[in-house]
Amino acid sequence: MVAEAKFLRAFYYFDLVKNFGGLPIVLQMAQPSDVEGIQRSTIAETYELIEQDLKDAIADLPTKSEYSASDLGRATKGAAMGFLGKAYLYQEKYKEAEEILGDLIDTQEYDLCPEFKDVWSVENNNNIESLFEVQFNSDLSYSLGGRLPVFTGSRDDSGWSWGLPTSNLEKAFLDAGDTERLKWTIVKHGDNVPGDDTDEGQNYVITPSKHKSARINRKYYIPHDLRPARYDENHNPLNHRLLRFADVLLMYAEAANELGQDTDARRALKRVRDRVGLPEVTSSGTQLKSAIRLERRLELALENQRLYDLRRWTDSNGKKALCNVMGENGSFVQYNLYQSTDEYELTNQGENSNKGITFQENRDLLFPIPNTEVLLSGGSIAQNPNF
Known part of the structure; x- marks a missing residue:
């Protein structure tokens, strides 16, 4: 129980430090008067x-295989190893990341799903690729389901259409010849939705x-014949995958490449590419680094990984990758304003x-501290620079 609590505390602090930087650290139960005047610790x-x-x-945590089916979803030793490897990677502690992620791979507790389409299938929750995922169900009594399928769905299909894929992402798949992952990542107007053979899923x-x-x-799409009744409510049973084995392999490949262990990096990268029928990458050094970064974009697209990768990666000009993607001269902005020929994005200027x-x-590599937090602290919590 203590190990689970520590895992969750680490998980939440990791989520916060990625978004806001250094945090006020509280390690015990405390009354408001006990933390009066508390300040933020450093990122380190x-x-x-x-x-x-x-x-x-x-x-102290059990492995996934030591848990019964009724305990699936609980924190495991493998999940803690995976997040520790990710925390190391985000700090550019490549040796430590390579070691813990290599040990995790060697446990053989996890593997890739045989087909990419199975990774996010509502019928394949807690699959062999999953290290940690939010457990949802369709029990109407307690609203314990998820709503991401609704949030991200088409407005013509009871959806809210948040976080829509861009033509820039689609182009990245096409440029890489990655038709398999494209098919199971992006649905475009007029497509027959793969995996949904109902009338509603056609055209x-x-x-x-x-x-x-x-x-x-x-x-995040759930085929119509697998949706619960009263779909637009918090009881969709698609678990939300937070850490999966493909991510572990690509993190290991990245760490190995940074250490000059390109053979090991290529081996891990190959496992991910083999699943979707893409050729083996044979490059080394900085070219291999670019290939691994692209692979992360394509494999983990729309899974809440890209922003954090762009924030942490340093490009050849010494700037964080996000600085070269966003901003007036950023590649993404330039594409949308001057290079894109996409009929939908150019036409819809709503x-x-x-x-x-x-x-x-100098401001947007972190989010601002919510002003409510600054006010509740009486001003002792410092705002991030330039907000």
């Missing part, structure tokens, strides 16, 4: 807590005038095409 100090909690959790409607890109996220143009690299 916050990561020290995360690392120690995960190491403690690893020592699928994502009305361009109501959707900036006329595309939706296939990963939402402007200059998204990201106001990005400032």
Whole structure:
């Protein structure tokens, strides 16, 4: 129980430090008067807590295979090892990341699903690729289901159409010859939705005038014959995958490449590419690094990984990758304003095409601390720079 609590504390602090930077660290129950005047610790100090909690959790948590089916979804030794490897990677502690992720791979507790389409299938929750995922169900009594399929779905299909895939992402798949993952990641207006053979899934409607890109996220889509009644409520049973084995392999490949262990990096990368029928990457050094980064974009697209990768990666010009993607001269902004020929995004200007143009690299690598938190602290919690 203590190990589970430490895992969860590390998980939440990791989520917060990625978004906001250094945090006020509270390690025990406390009354408001006990934390009056508390200030933020440094990013390094916050990561020290995360690392120690995960190491403690690893020592005491069971493996996934030691749990019964009724306990699926609980924190496991493998999940703690995976998040520790990710925490190391985010700090550029490549040696430590390579070691713990290599040990995790060697446990053989996890493997890739045989087919990419099975990774996010509602019929394949807690699959062999899953290290940690949020457990949802369709019990109407307690609203314990998820709503992401609704949030990201077509407005013509009871959806809210948040976080739509872009033509820039689709182009990345096409440029890489990656048709298999494209099919199971992006649905475009007029497509037959793969895996949904119902009438509603054929010639699928994502009305361009109501959707900036006329595309939706296939990963969170639930076929019509598998949807619960009263679909637009918090009881969709598609578990949300937070850490999966393909991510572990690609993190290991990245760490190995940074250490000059390109043979090991290529071997891990090959496992991910083999599943979707893509050729083996034979490059080394910086070219291999670029290939691994692209693979992360394509494999983990729309899974809440890309922003954090772009924030942590340093490009050849010494800037964080996000600074080269966003901003007035950023590649994503330039593509949308001057290079794109996409019929839907260019036509639908209900939402402007200059998204990201106001990005400032001396401000926007972190989010602002919510003003409510600053006020509740009486001003002792310092705001992030330039907000």
